[in-house]
Amino acid sequence: xxxxxxxxxxxxxxxxxxxxxxxxxxxxxxxxxxxxxxxxxxxxxxxxxxxxxxxxxxxxxxxxxxxxxxxxxxxxxxxxxxxxxxxxxxxxxxxxxxxxxxxxxxxxxxxxxxxxxxxxxxxxxxxxxxxxxxxxxxxxxxxxxxxxxxxxxxxxxxxxxxxxxxxxxxxxxxxxxxxxxxxxxxxxxxxxxxxxxxxxxxxxxxxxxxxxxxxxxxxxxxxxxxxxxxxxxxxxxxxxxxxxxxxxxxxxxxxxxxxxxxxxxxxxxxxxxxxxxxxxxxxxxxxx
Amino acid sequence: xxxxxxxxxxxxxxxxxxxxxxxxxxxxxxxxxxxxxxxxxxxxxxxxxxxxxxxxxxxxxxxxxxxxxxxxxxxxxxxxxxxxxxxxxxxxxxxxxxxxxxxxxxxxxxxxxxxxxxxxxxxxxxxxxxxxxxxxxxxxxxxxxxxxxxxxxxxxxxxxxxxxxxxxxxxxxxxxxxxxxxxxxxxxxxxxxxxxxxxxxxxxxxxxxxxxxxxxxxxxxxxxxxxxxxxxxxxxxxxxxxxx
Numbered sequence: 001x002x003x004x005x006x007x008x009x010x011x012x013x014x015x016x017x018x019x020x021x022x023x024x025x026x027x028x029x030x031x032x033x034x035x036x037x038x039x040x041x042x043x044x045x046x047x048x049x050x051x052x053x054x055x056x057x058x059x060x061x062x063x064x065x066x067x068x069x070x071x072x073x074x075x076x077x078x079x080x081x082x083x084x085x086x087x088x089x090x091x092x093x094x095x096x097x098x099x100x101x102x103x104x105x106x107x108x109x110x111x112x113x114x115x116x117x118x119x120x121x122x123x124x125x126x127x128x129x130x131x132x133x134x135x136x137x138x139x140x141x142x143x144x145x146x147x148x149x150x151x152x153x154x155x156x157x158x159x160x161x162x163x164x165x166x167x168x169x170x171x172x173x174x175x176x177x178x179x180x181x182x183x184x185x186x187x188x189x190x191x192x193x194x195x196x197x198x199x200x201x202x203x204x205x206x207x208x209x210x211x212x213x214x215x216x217x218x219x220x221x222x223x224x225x226x227x228x229x230x231x232x233x234x235x236x237x238x239x240x241x242x243x244x245x246x247x248x249x250x251x252x253x254x255x256x257x258x259x260x261x262x263x264x265x266x267x268x269x270x271x272x273x274x275x276x277x278x279x280x281x282x283x284x285x286x287x288x
Numbered sequence: 289x290x291x292x293x294x295x296x297x298x299x300x301x302x303x304x305x306x307x308x309x310x311x312x313x314x315x316x317x318x319x320x321x322x323x324x325x326x327x328x329x330x331x332x333x334x335x336x337x338x339x340x341x342x343x344x345x346x347x348x349x350x351x352x353x354x355x356x357x358x359x360x361x362x363x364x365x366x367x368x369x370x371x372x373x374x375x376x377x378x379x380x381x382x383x384x385x386x387x388x389x390x391x392x393x394x395x396x397x398x399x400x401x402x403x404x405x406x407x408x409x410x411x412x413x414x415x416x417x418x419x420x421x422x423x424x425x426x427x428x429x430x431x432x433x434x435x436x437x438x439x440x441x442x443x444x445x446x447x448x449x450x451x452x453x454x455x456x457x458x459x460x461x462x463x464x465x466x467x468x469x470x471x472x473x474x475x476x477x478x479x480x481x482x483x484x485x486x487x488x489x490x491x492x493x494x495x496x497x498x499x500x501x502x503x504x505x506x507x508x509x510x511x512x513x514x515x516x517x518x519x520x521x522x523x524x525x526x527x528x529x530x531x532x
Contacts (some may be wrong), residue, residue, distance in 0.1 A: 039370060039371070041367075094431035160389070164388070165366060166370060167372055167380070168366040168367070169365050170364055170366075171380065173342075174357075175384035176384070182388070197340070224372070242327075253526075
């Protein structure tokens with residue numbers, strides 16, 4: 001019974017195993033990235049970047065067909081161009097980062113859609129938007145796992161710099177000339193994770209596995225490393241439960257994963273120490 | 289090694305082409321303890337921003353050969369709701385020396401604890417910074433600044449929102465820095481405090497109205513001139529052609 005429920009799908013179907021491996025790898029890297037995006041108040045930046053990546057991936061498809069290489073390359077080029085251009089604009093002009101990014105991603109999106117409709121191709125936009133986690137092939141899995149590994153190593157090495165850039169960018173700029181390296185380095189890994197993740201979850205839903213566990217973890221703790229340590233298993237559980245749920249109930253897998261992440265967020269929102277219940281039913285205050 | 293130099297050459301700093309500091313010349317000797325006083329909008333903070341490299345001059349230049357500096361802005365970029373403890377925020381003061389990768393040693397951690405005690409925040413180490421009062425946060429920023437251990441220290445209204453007892457403690461620390469030969473520039477409004485604790489003063493009201501020993505700068509007629517400074521920019525100001 002329990003075997004049928006939890007293990008059989010993965011034992012019997014290789015595509016389910018691949019989906020699980022891909023999903024867990026994405027969780028491992030995307031969740032910590034999401035924690036830092038949230039702490040920088042850039043929670044929506046992932047969404048904007050995902051929109052910027054979409055036209056690049058679509059262009060890659062137009063050039064090379066449904067090839068991992070061309071679509072990844074297209075997504076990376078589009079993502080990096082938008083990240084670098086908006087970073088440059090926000091650091092040299094009065095325009096703030098969110099506006100700079102909004103401007104570039106909107107132009108990128110419009111440009112992409114124009115090119116796609118001009119080419120009259122049969123590109124399946126829905127697959128790009130919402131991914132196909134049940135159809136991960138070996139090269140795609142290798143890409144996802146490589147990006148996840150690189151992300152974890154980079155975050156471990158750059159942890160102090162990234163935290164300081166989030167905490168007090170002005171101070172960070174004063175003590176090191178290389179504050180911008182951490183900022184752009186961080187954005188690089190945002191783009192890399194979005195591009196690796198979109199093969200599985202699509203450009204839009206991949207943001208969900210980045211941000212929802214981060215937001216959930218924030219409600220349970222005030223410590224950044226604990227937050228990361230919570231967000232990763234939350235994302236993994238969402239992947240596992242989402243895959244199993246979609247298998248047994250015959251739903252689409254990508255959205256199911258994000259829905260489970262949403263449920264975890266809802267529970268955290270209600271029950272977390274920084275959540276709603278504690279807000280309306282506070283404990284008695286302490287002695288001075 | 290030669291003494292480090294901090295000097296201004298015909299320096300104009302400002303915003304949108306309007307000068308906030310106008311044609312400033314001068315040189316700050318190493319080991320100086322200098323108060324910068326003057327009316328609001330007189331260019332005090334702007335001058336510190338310029339020295340800290342946050343604002344490029346409109347014309348002229350700043351020569352600064354100090355290897356590093358510690359700068360406490362009046363309004364910083366610190367995000368106050370960031371989940372970080374008092375201890376960890378103080379430790380970031382070590383990053384100028386240790387960089388973004390270097391290990392922070394046991395003795396440096398002890399020094400951080402000791403410094404937190406010096407600004408009167410013992411027992412707060414594991415508190416989240418969002419639970420601090422405005423004055424407590426200011427003291428914590430002072431602790432971070434102390435841990436930066438810089439030869440050049442820029443303080444922009446460091447004593448705002450701090451109670452008298454702590455001001456006295458912090459002034460003692462400033463005096464100790466002075467004794468160690470550090471160069472300190474502090475923007476201040478409390479003229480009594482300046483008279484008692486700062487040997488040199490720069491009276492700045494867009495132009496430098498006086499610069500030298502405090503007693504000779506803070507004279508009644510000079511202060512009256514500073515009071516007369518027109519704070520608002522002249523919207524239709526012509527281009528400045530004052531000779532360098």
